[in-house]
Amino acid sequence: MNRVDYLRISLIDRCNFRCHYCMPEDAELDYIRSPEVLTRTELQTLVSEVFAPLGFRRFRLTGGEPLLRSDVTEIVRDLAALPETEDLAMTTNGFLLASKAEELYEAGLRRVNISLDSLNAETFDKIIGNRGRSRWQQTWEGILAAYRVGFDPLKINVVVIPGVNDREVLELAALTLDRAWHVRFIEFMPIGNSELFGDRAWISSEELRDRIRQRWGLETASVTGAGPADIFTIPGAKGTLGFISQMSECFCDRCNRMRLSADGWLRPCLLNEMGQMDLKTALRSGVSTSQLRDRVAELLALKPEINYKQRESGTTGAYSRTMSQIGG
Ligand code: SAM
Numbered sequence: 001m002n003r004v005d006y007l008r009i010s011l012i013d014r015c016n017f018r019c020h021y022c023m024p025e026d027a028e029l030d031y032i033r034s035p036e037v038l039t040r041t042e043l044q045t046l047v048s049e050v051f052a053p054l055g056f057r058r059f060r061l062t063g064g065e066p067l068l069r070s071d072v073t074e075i076v077r078d079l080a081a082l083p084e085t086e087d088l089a090m091t092t093n094g095f096l097l098a099s100k101a102e103e104l105y106e107a108g109l110r111r112v113n114i115s116l117d118s119l120n121a122e123t124f125d126k127i128i129g130n131r132g133r134s135r136w137q138q139t140w141e142g143i144l145a146a147y148r149v150g151f152d153p154l155k156i157n158v159v160v161i162p163g164v165n166d167r168e169v170l171e172l173a174a175l176t177l178d179r180a181w182h183v184r185f186i187e188f189m190p191i192g193n194s195e196l197f198g199d200r201a202w203i204s205s206e207e208l209r210d211r212i213r214q215r216w217g218l219e220t221a222s223v224t225g226a227g228p229a230d231i232f233t234i235p236g237a238k239g240t241l242g243f244i245s246q247m248s249e250c251f252c253d254r255c256n257r258m259r260l261s262a263d264g265w266l267r268p269c270l271l272n273e274m275g276q277m278d279l280k281t282a283l284r285s286g287v288s289t290s291q292l293r294d295r296v297a298e299l300l301a302l303k304p305e306i307n308y309k310q311r312e313s314g315t316t317g318a319y320s321r322t323m324s325q326i327g328g
């Protein structure tokens with residue numbers, strides 16, 4: 001059985017973007033009320049007294065948009081200082097990164113994944129639901145700032161949507177030619193905006209690799225990441241290409257993670273809603289952290305049975321939460 005040692009922590013369910021596939025502008029989202037959001041102290045307690053003792057060693061801060069949280073730097077500092085933390089990373093849309101990159105690095109963050117679905121400002125604004133002044137340039141500056149400050153590896157996440165940004169796959173892959181960046185193509189998932197999810201809403205990683213192979217050739221990288229991505233390189237390129245193929249290839253058997261939502265729900269599988277556990281209410285009603293540890297340990301034992309493959313059995317209202325609410 002896989003060792004589950006990786007916790008994705010959503011700091012907030014709100015966002016300054018309204019990506020069409022995640023939080024479409026016209027969707028009525030039920031935001032978590034601020035008193036329901038885990039505080040910095042509660043997060044620290046859960047990580048240090050529940051998750052770390054159970055063997056969790058790697059943590060990723062996500063959201064919503066984690067940089068909207070005013071105490072994000074302090075949370076980074078807390079988690080980076082835990083002796084058990086072996087890896088601390090963040091997934092962000094990058095819009096506020098230029099002004100925060102340095103203080104986050106100084107607080108102990110070493111890795112960032114930045115979402116950038118397009119190199120074309122117009123397409124980008126359309127995807128993120130922006131109608132005002134373009135937000136592309138500031139996002140790009142966030143990426144450059146993170147690179148300058150020394151985040152390594154610096155990963156760019158691209159969700160590929162047919163007819164929207166798939167024409168740019170070669171251009172996005174070319175970002176790895178001269179820079180040691182990791183560009184990762186993610187198959188679009190039927191979470192959140194399910195209306196977008198027609199018969200042909202996602203393109204397989206294999207198809208993307210074929211396009212890249214025809215242009216430059218493609219080699220399997222010698223190092224495979226610990227996560228779900230299959231890693232390749234364009235011959236001679238400084239960076240790598242990752243493919244996350246949760247739709248075309250099931251990787252439940254190598255799943256090593258759980259997710260904690262901003263309101264303290266622990267979720268064993270992204271695509272199956274079984275087994276979720278409300279840690280915040282338990283903590284606030286006085287359940288001790290040693291009891292919480294026992295409950296999470298029981299859930300860990302069940303995790304191999306709770307996965308995408310098993311989603312038909314017992315799933316309650318599948319996909320009712322968007323990625324921004326779950327913590328993608
Ligand atoms: N706001 C941050 C960001 O966009 O990077 C962090 C949270 S966002 C939910 C995390 C990742 O989930 C992003 O890379 C986003 O593109 C991806 N995502 C959101 N909805 C998705 C979907 N339906 N299918 C695949 N990826 C999705």
Ligand code: SF4
Nearest residue numbers: 015017019022064093
């Ligand atoms: Fe916000 Fe990230 Fe969702 Fe886009 S993908 S709406 S940036 S949480």
